[in-house]
Amino acid sequence: MEIKTEPGKRxxxxxxRIMAFLCxxxxxxxxxxxxxxxxxxxxxVRILRVPCSGRVNPLFILKALRSxxxxxxxxxxxxxxxxxxxxxxxxxRKFAVLARLLEYVGIDxxxxxxxxxxxxxxxxxxxxxxxxxxxxxxxxxNELFRLTNYEQTVKEQ
Amino acid sequence: xxxxxxxxxKEDLVNLVQDLFSEGRVDYFLGYQPGxxxxxxxxxxxxxxxxxxxxxxxxxxxxxxxxxxxxxxxxVGILVKGCDSRxxxxxxxxxxxxxxxxYIVGLPCPGQIDPKKIAAALxxxxxxxxxxxxxxxxxxxxxxxQEKTVxxxxxxxxxxxxxxxPKPLVFDTLLSGEYTAPISPMKRPEDDxxxxxxxxxxxxxxxxxxxxxxxxxxxxxxxxxxxxxCLVEENMPQWISxxxxxxxxxxxxxxxxxxxxxxxVSCGECERVCPMEIPLMKLNEKMNDDLKELFAFMAGVDLExxxxxxxxHQEDPDDFIK
Numbered sequence: 142m143e144i145k146t147e148p149g150k151r152x153x154x155x156x157x158r159i160m161a162f163l164c165x166x167x168x169x170x171x172x173x174x175x176x177x178x179x180x181x182x183x184x185x186v187r188i189l190r191v192p193c194s195g196r197v198n199p200l201f202i203l204k205a206l207r208s209x210x211x212x213x214x215x216x217x218x219x220x221x222x223x224x225x226x227x228x229x230x231x232x233x234r235k236f237a238v239l240a241r242l243l244e245y246v247g248i249d250x251x252x253x254x255x256x257x258x259x260x261x262x263x264x265x266x267x268x269x270x271x272x273x274x275x276x277x278x279x280x281x282x283n284e285l286f287r288l289t290n291y292e293q294t295v296k297e298q
Numbered sequence: 299x300x301x302x303x304x305x306x307x308k309e310d311l312v313n314l315v316q317d318l319f320s321e322g323r324v325d326y327f328l329g330y331q332p333g334x335x336x337x338x339x340x341x342x343x344x345x346x347x348x349x350x351x352x353x354x355x356x357x358x359x360x361x362x363x364x365x366x367x368x369x370x371x372x373x374v375g376i377l378v379k380g381c382d383s384r385x386x387x388x389x390x391x392x393x394x395x396x397x398x399x400x401y402i403v404g405l406p407c408p409g410q411i412d413p414k415k416i417a418a419a420l421x422x423x424x425x426x427x428x429x430x431x432x433x434x435x436x437x438x439x440x441x442x443x444q445e446k447t448v449x450x451x452x453x454x455x456x457x458x459x460x461x462x463x464p465k466p467l468v469f470d471t472l473l474s475g476e477y478t479a480p481i482s483p484m485k486r487p488e489d490d491x492x493x494x495x496x497x498x499x500x501x502x503x504x505x506x507x508x509x510x511x512x513x514x515x516x517x518x519x520x521x522x523x524x525x526x527x528c529l530v531e532e533n534m535p536q537w538i539s540x541x542x543x544x545x546x547x548x549x550x551x552x553x554x555x556x557x558x559x560x561x562x563v564s565c566g567e568c569e570r571v572c573p574m575e576i577p578l579m580k581l582n583e584k585m586n587d588d589l590k591e592l593f594a595f596m597a598g599v600d601l602e603x604x605x606x607x608x609x610x611h612q613e614d615p616d617d618f619i620k
Contacts, residue, residue: 199556200529200537200549207545220612230610233619234593238559238606240618241588242552245492245581247500256620269620285500286545295541 157211157277159270161186162201164194166224167259168216174263182267183274186214193217195228199239202253207286212252212277216269219257229257248285251276307355307473314403314471315375319347324375324401328366330359337413337430341366355473357411360455362565365521367395375401379410381457383466384563384598385521390468391601392561394524404469409450409458411437419452456579457566460486467599489580507547509574512540516568516578517554522561529553551578555585560606562586563598 163169169190175182187210191197194217205213215236223229236255244250254276256269311329318324331342331352339358343366344350355377363376364385378386383404389395416439417424429440430453437453438445451459466472491502514530517523530538530550538553539546555562562582569579589595592615595606 200553203549203552204537207549220616227610230612230614231607233614233616234607234610235556237592237615237618238585238588239556241592242555242581242585244496245499245584246503246548246552247496247498249496250618254620255618272620286548 155282157185157274157282158209159186159212159214159273159277160205160210161188161214161216161270162191162194162197163188163258164217164229165190165192167218167222168194168256168266170260171216171258171262171266174260175266176263178263180263180267182270185274186270193223193225193228194232195223195225197232199235202239206248206252206283209283209286211280211283212254212273214254214256214269214273216256216258216266219259222259249280251280252283307475308353310473311353311355311377311403312350315344315350315353316347318375318401319344319350323373325372326370327375327377328363328370329353329377330355330361330363332356333358337411337424337427343370355405357408358413359405360410360412360570362519362521362567364389365519365567368521368524373399373401375403377403377405378466378469379405379407380461380463380466381407381563381565383468384463385565386598387468387601388561388563388598389521389524391598391605392524402466402469402471404466404472406466406473406475407458407461407464408432408475409454409461409464411453412455415455416448416453419448420446455566456487457564463599486583489583491580492584503548504544506576507551508544510542510547510551510576511574512542512547512550513573515571515573519567519571520554520558520562521565521567522558522563523554525557529557551581555581558582559585560589560595560597560608 163172172188194215197215202213202215217229217232218224220229240250240253243253254273258266258269315327318327327344329342329344330339332354333340337358339354339356341361341363342349342352359379362382362385363378364382367374367376367389386402390397411430413424413427413430416430416437417427420439420441422441426441427439431438435450437448437450439448491499517528530540538549562585564579564582564586566579568582569577572578586597589606593606595603
């Protein structure tokens with residue numbers, strides 16, 4: 142759907158939507174701490190809690206982009222701190238391959254970002270989110286998978 | 299002379315397969331038979347010792363026969379080229395097949411001939427080629443009664459140009475024949491897409507995947523795709539719509555790649571069967587190069603080494619993580 146705005150007005154109105162997959166033990170608790178310690182961060186993230194960063198299937202990341210998220214953030218425990226011992230190590234291998242593939246097909250690496258945030262790093266979480274939002278804002282809306290006319294018609298019916 | 303050698307190899311193979319069936323060592327044998335079109339060789343599945351005489355050994359056996367092992371249960375004899383033997387090893391490593399159920403006949407491979415490429419090099423139609431044979435390290439093609447010379451680079455399948463394993467890595471019996479690497483030095487043509495800027499890459503792959511009709515031929519022929527229920531057929535939830543569209547095609551192709559990571563041996567079957575001629579091997583080669591760079595892993599050469607996604611090291615690269 143095309144939003145018609147006057148030239149120059151668009152940047153003001155458009156706010157990126159970031160899909161964040163946070164691990165239940167570290168990053169989600171870290172995000173909680175950010176809130177309870179009254180640190181503010183951009184409200185552009187939609188947080189989804191997952192049991193572990195190892196739970197994040199590359200499909201989730203692609204599906205989020207396909208469904209119109211402007212950026213994706215995946216965050217888990219620091220290496221060595223995983224609640225399940227090795228979930229984040231395994232995740233790291235998958236993401237390393239995925240990140241390179243995304244780069245190869247021409248998806249800007251800034252759209253899909255990864256971070257380690259522990260439960261005590263409320264400040265770092267705010268910083269990571271601000272960073273991602275600023276970078277995605279600079280990139281502009283995700284129009285990679287914009288619906289074709291045919292799909293649009295099917296959806297409207 | 300090449301023909302004479304092929305005859306000897308065919309005779310050896312027929313005798314061997316006959317012995318295998320009469321001794322009751324296999325229930326099926328997977329090999330090649332001459333196709334209905336010139337310069338095409340198609341798969342042959344032999345049951346209960348029928349059709350053994352139809353077996354053919356030539357340089358047009360492009361098929362990677364290991365993908366039948368997903369379907370055929372029982373003791374199977376199989377003919378493998380060097381590259382196919384890597385598929386076999388990776389399936390053994392994944393635990394998809396059992397070594398004791400297999401009787402492997404190795405075929406030393408001097409490189410598989412691609413008549414389409416020869417026709418393109420001689421600027422004629424593939425149907426115009428009357429005869430193709432080797433002479434030393436060159437290929438001779440007869441067109442309109444005239445002998446024309448093409449180089450091996452112009453005549454062999456792309457994947458054969460970078461072949462490192464012309465001799466099968468695993469076998470019970472090895473047929474006679476040369477197994478020197480077809481081209482020396484073995485070199486894959488550079489992928490000129492890799493250094494290009496993101497926008498150009500996106501434009502390239504968008505144009506490619508917009509054409510995909512989602513026939514799933516690439517998935518069905520792939521020896522490394524062995525999920526009993528494929529992701530694209532999941533409907534609770536439906537991750538990927540069956541309607542071919544650029545976005546869903548991207549999801550399908552990237553997820554297919556992620557699923558075959560560590561099992562894909564760049565056998566090139568997906569690209570060969572693609573009716574829309576999408577250069578899928580560019581993606582597979584990129585992924586396999588990444589695995590080599592990131593984790594020093596190469597699929598289908600080692601039965602001991604852990605699969606890349608089943609293991610980890612503390613010092614794995616993580617410079618992309620904040």
